[in-house]
Amino acid sequence: MDEQTSPGEPLKQPRRPQEPPEPRVEVTPAAAELIRRLRADHGPLMFHQSGGCCDGSAPMCYPDGEFRTGGSDVLLQSLEIEGVAEPVPFWMSVSQYEAWRHTRLIVDVVKGRGSGFSLEAPEGVRFLIRSRLVGT
16 A cells, blocks of 8 residues: 555546647737737737627737726637737637637738728738637
8 A cells, every 4th residue: 555545545646747728819920920010019919809890700909908808708818929028818708709619719910901990900901810620
C-alpha cells in the first residue's frame, strides 16, 4: 500500500498537465498588422462581433471601453498581438455565441469600406470573420 492511499481508496493517478485550450479567436498576419496601426493611432482596442446590424456580421473594432458590454455579452478571448502592449478583448453577444460556439473565429482584413462604426473604416479596408468548426 502506498502512503497516499488508505485501505479501500483507489490509487491516485498522477496529474497530467492540461493541454492549453484551443484559441476561440485568432488573427491573420494582415489583421495583426492593421491592429498594430490602429493601436498606435487610437490607444488600447477592443472588438465586438456584430450580430447583424450595420456591417452584417463583421467584427467591429473600437477604442477599449467605447462599446459598452454587459451581461448579454461573452468575452471570447483576450487577443495577444505581437507589438501591442496589452491584450485586445474580443466580445460577442450571448445569443450570437450560441450560434457560433462550435467555431473558431479568424479575424482577417479585406479591401473595401464597411458601413459600420469600426475604427478601420477610413483605412479603405474592413475586418472580416472567417470561421472553422472545432471539436465539441
